[in-house]
Amino acid sequence: MKVYVIGIGLIGGSMVLDIKEKHPNATIFGIDNNEKHLQEAIDLGVIEKAGSFEDLAEADFVIVSVPVDVALTVLPKVLDLVGDKTIVFEVGSTKKPICEAVASHPKRRNFIATHPIAGTEFSGPSAAIKGLFQGKTNIICEVEKTTFKLQEKALKLFAEIGMRIRYMDPISHDKHIAYVSHLSHISSFMLGKTVMNKEKDEQDIFDMAGSGFESTVRLAKSSPAMWTPIFKQNKEHVIETLEEYISNLSRFRDLLKEENYNAIFEEMESTNKIKEILNGLTTTKK
Amino acid sequence: MKVYVIGIGLIGGSMVLDIKEKHPNATIFGIDNNEKHLQEAIDLGVIEKAGSFEDLAEADFVIVSVPVDVALTVLPKVLDLVGDKTIVFEVGSTKKPICEAVASHPKRRNFIATHPIAGTEFSGPSAAIKGLFQGKTNIICEVEKTTFKLQEKALKLFAEIGMRIRYMDPISHDKHIAYVSHLSHISSFMLGKTVMNKEKDEQDIFDMAGSGFESTVRLAKSSPAMWTPIFKQNKEHVIETLEEYISNLSRFRDLLKEENYNAIFEEMESTNKIKEILNGLTTTKK
Incomplete structure (x- = not known):
C-alpha cells in the first residue's frame, strides 16, 4: 500500500x-x-x-x-x-x-x-x-x-x-463551521491582541493571567498562513458570525452601562446550557 | 489551629x-x-x-x-x-x-x-x-x-x-484583571451565546465543534451568581476592555470586507507572540 x-x-x-x-x-x-x-x-x-x-x-x-x-x-x-x-x-x-x-x-x-x-x-x-x-x-x-x-x-x-x-x-459545512470553528479563532486572536496592546509590560499578563485566560486565548497561537486563506474562502459566513458576535458583545456592554444587572445575569445563565453541549463533546470526543 | x-x-x-x-x-x-x-x-x-x-x-x-x-x-x-x-x-x-x-x-x-x-x-x-x-x-x-x-x-x-x-x-489590580480575566469571561459567554442562538439544532454544534471551540467557550460554564457582581463592581474597567475588544473585532471584520488579506495575516501574526507569554504561564503555573 x-x-x-x-x-x-x-x-x-x-x-x-x-x-x-x-x-x-x-x-x-x-x-x-x-x-x-x-x-x-x-x-x-x-x-x-x-x-x-x-x-x-x-x-x-x-x-x-x-x-x-x-x-x-x-x-x-x-x-x-x-x-x-x-x-x-x-x-x-x-x-x-x-x-x-x-x-x-x-x-x-x-x-x-x-x-x-x-x-x-x-x-x-x-x-x-x-x-x-x-x-x-x-x-x-x-x-x-x-x-x-x-x-x-x-x-x-x-x-x-x-x-x-x-x-x-x-x-x-462552510456555514456551520464558521460558527463553531472560524469565529472561535477570531475571538481568540482579537482577545490576545486586546490584552497585549494594553499590557505592554508583559510581566503583568504573565503574573496575573490564569488558566481561564490561557484557555480562551489558546487559538491565538494558530498559524496565520493556514488561517488567512480559510477566512478568505469563507468570507461571507465569517463576516456574518462576526456581526452577530460583535452585536452580542455590544449588547452586553450596553447592559453594563445601563447597570441592568438582572439582564446581565440572564445573559450568562441562558448561555450556561453550553455545559451540556460541552459535556457531550468531552464524553464522546476525548 | x-x-x-x-x-x-x-x-x-x-x-x-x-x-x-x-x-x-x-x-x-x-x-x-x-x-x-x-x-x-x-x-x-x-x-x-x-x-x-x-x-x-x-x-x-x-x-x-x-x-x-x-x-x-x-x-x-x-x-x-x-x-x-x-x-x-x-x-x-x-x-x-x-x-x-x-x-x-x-x-x-x-x-x-x-x-x-x-x-x-x-x-x-x-x-x-x-x-x-x-x-x-x-x-x-x-x-x-x-x-x-x-x-x-x-x-x-x-x-x-x-x-x-x-x-x-x-x-x-482591578484595571489589569479586567483585561486578563474579566474580558475572557465575557468573550467566552458571548461566543457561546452567538453559536447557540444560531445553531438551534444542538446536534450540529455537537458534531462539528472541536477542541478549539471547547477551549474558547469553556468559561461560559461559569457561575452567573459569582460573575454578575464582579462585573458590577469593576464596571468601568470592564466596559473599557469591551470597547477595545469590540473595536479590534470590528477592524478585523472591516479588513475581511475590504479583502485586505495581508493586513489580516499581520493581525494574526503579531498576536502569535502570545505563544511565548502562554508558554511562560504553562511552565510556571501548571
Missing part, C-alpha cells in the same frame, strides 16, 4: 502516523515545498521518504493537507496524475471552494472532500501526533460524486483511525 | 483542603447560607463541622470566599467579631470595592485583601480540589494596612499551599 501525503503538518502528519500504525507494511511518501519540513518529517519518522508528483499514478491514497488556497491549485494537478485506483482526499476547513475547484475535473470521482474536526494550535511536522482522530468527526461533502469503490476504501481508512462520519453539503 | 471558611465553594473549599493537608491538627469550620452546600461540604470532607459567626473570636484564620457583593456586607460583620490574633482574608476578583468596604473598620489591621489567581469553571463544594493553588499567583493589595504579625501568619500559609505573592494597589 502506497500512501502519499502532500503538506506534512499537524493534520497530514498525524493521519499518516495513524495509518502506518494500522498498516505497518504501507509505505508513506511525503511531498512538501518546504525542504526543511520534508527532512524534519523523515527524521521524526512521520514519513518514510520523499515522494514526487510523477509517481502519484501508483498511489493508493493521496492526502492533500495544505493551506486551503494552495489546495485549489494542487488538487487538480494531483488528480491529473493519479491512477484509477487512487483515492485523493483533502482535509481543509472550507469545502465549497475546494469542491468547486475539482467539480469538472475528469477524475472528480477519484476525489473525496473531507474535513476531520481535529487539531491543536500547533503546526508543522513536529505537531503530528498519534491518535489525533480517535472519536472525532469527519465531515464528508458531496459523497455521491466519488466512485463507490473508492468511497469504501476511504471510509474503511477513516474507521480504522477512529473517526465518526457525518455527511453534509459543502455550503452547509 | 481553627480555620473558618465562609462560603464553601471552589476557592474556599480548595483552600481548606490544602490547609488541612499541611496542618492535620487544624479544625476546619464552615459557614454557608446554603444548608445543602454546608452538608455537602461535610459529606465530601471539605470541612469538618458547621461553624457560627459567634465563635469567630477563637479563629486563627477566616477565609471569606463569597460572591463579591456579599463580601461587602459579610467582611465588616466578620471583623466586628474576630479576636486580636485572627487574620481574615477574602479572595474575590475585585479589590477596590472590597478594600473600601473595610477601610475605616476599627479592625482593618486584622484583614488582608487577596486574589488567588486560580480556579476552574466549576462552582460549589464539589468543585473543591487539592493542589489548586500550587505555583499560582496570589495578588495582595494594601499589605501595609495589615498588622505585620498577621501578614506573616497569612504569608506563611500562602507559601505552604504553594502560592507566589505579588503586591499591587487595588486600582491597578
Whole structure:
C-alpha cells in the first residue's frame, strides 16, 4: 500500500502516523515545498521518504493537507496524475471552494472532500501526533460524486483511525463551521491582541493571567498562513458570525452601562446550557 | 489551629483542603447560607463541622470566599467579631470595592485583601480540589494596612499551599484583571451565546465543534451568581476592555470586507507572540 501525503503538518502528519500504525507494511511518501519540513518529517519518522508528483499514478491514497488556497491549485494537478485506483482526499476547513475547484475535473470521482474536526494550535511536522482522530468527526461533502469503490476504501481508512462520519453539503459545512470553528479563532486572536496592546509590560499578563485566560486565548497561537486563506474562502459566513458576535458583545456592554444587572445575569445563565453541549463533546470526543 | 471558611465553594473549599493537608491538627469550620452546600461540604470532607459567626473570636484564620457583593456586607460583620490574633482574608476578583468596604473598620489591621489567581469553571463544594493553588499567583493589595504579625501568619500559609505573592494597589489590580480575566469571561459567554442562538439544532454544534471551540467557550460554564457582581463592581474597567475588544473585532471584520488579506495575516501574526507569554504561564503555573 502506497500512501502519499502532500503538506506534512499537524493534520497530514498525524493521519499518516495513524495509518502506518494500522498498516505497518504501507509505505508513506511525503511531498512538501518546504525542504526543511520534508527532512524534519523523515527524521521524526512521520514519513518514510520523499515522494514526487510523477509517481502519484501508483498511489493508493493521496492526502492533500495544505493551506486551503494552495489546495485549489494542487488538487487538480494531483488528480491529473493519479491512477484509477487512487483515492485523493483533502482535509481543509472550507469545502465549497475546494469542491468547486475539482467539480469538472475528469477524475472528480477519484476525489473525496473531507474535513476531520481535529487539531491543536500547533503546526508543522513536529505537531503530528498519534491518535489525533480517535472519536472525532469527519465531515464528508458531496459523497455521491466519488466512485463507490473508492468511497469504501476511504471510509474503511477513516474507521480504522477512529473517526465518526457525518455527511453534509459543502455550503452547509462552510456555514456551520464558521460558527463553531472560524469565529472561535477570531475571538481568540482579537482577545490576545486586546490584552497585549494594553499590557505592554508583559510581566503583568504573565503574573496575573490564569488558566481561564490561557484557555480562551489558546487559538491565538494558530498559524496565520493556514488561517488567512480559510477566512478568505469563507468570507461571507465569517463576516456574518462576526456581526452577530460583535452585536452580542455590544449588547452586553450596553447592559453594563445601563447597570441592568438582572439582564446581565440572564445573559450568562441562558448561555450556561453550553455545559451540556460541552459535556457531550468531552464524553464522546476525548 | 481553627480555620473558618465562609462560603464553601471552589476557592474556599480548595483552600481548606490544602490547609488541612499541611496542618492535620487544624479544625476546619464552615459557614454557608446554603444548608445543602454546608452538608455537602461535610459529606465530601471539605470541612469538618458547621461553624457560627459567634465563635469567630477563637479563629486563627477566616477565609471569606463569597460572591463579591456579599463580601461587602459579610467582611465588616466578620471583623466586628474576630479576636486580636485572627487574620481574615477574602479572595474575590475585585479589590477596590472590597478594600473600601473595610477601610475605616476599627479592625482593618486584622484583614488582608487577596486574589488567588486560580480556579476552574466549576462552582460549589464539589468543585473543591487539592493542589489548586500550587505555583499560582496570589495578588495582595494594601499589605501595609495589615498588622505585620498577621501578614506573616497569612504569608506563611500562602507559601505552604504553594502560592507566589505579588503586591499591587487595588486600582491597578482591578484595571489589569479586567483585561486578563474579566474580558475572557465575557468573550467566552458571548461566543457561546452567538453559536447557540444560531445553531438551534444542538446536534450540529455537537458534531462539528472541536477542541478549539471547547477551549474558547469553556468559561461560559461559569457561575452567573459569582460573575454578575464582579462585573458590577469593576464596571468601568470592564466596559473599557469591551470597547477595545469590540473595536479590534470590528477592524478585523472591516479588513475581511475590504479583502485586505495581508493586513489580516499581520493581525494574526503579531498576536502569535502570545505563544511565548502562554508558554511562560504553562511552565510556571501548571
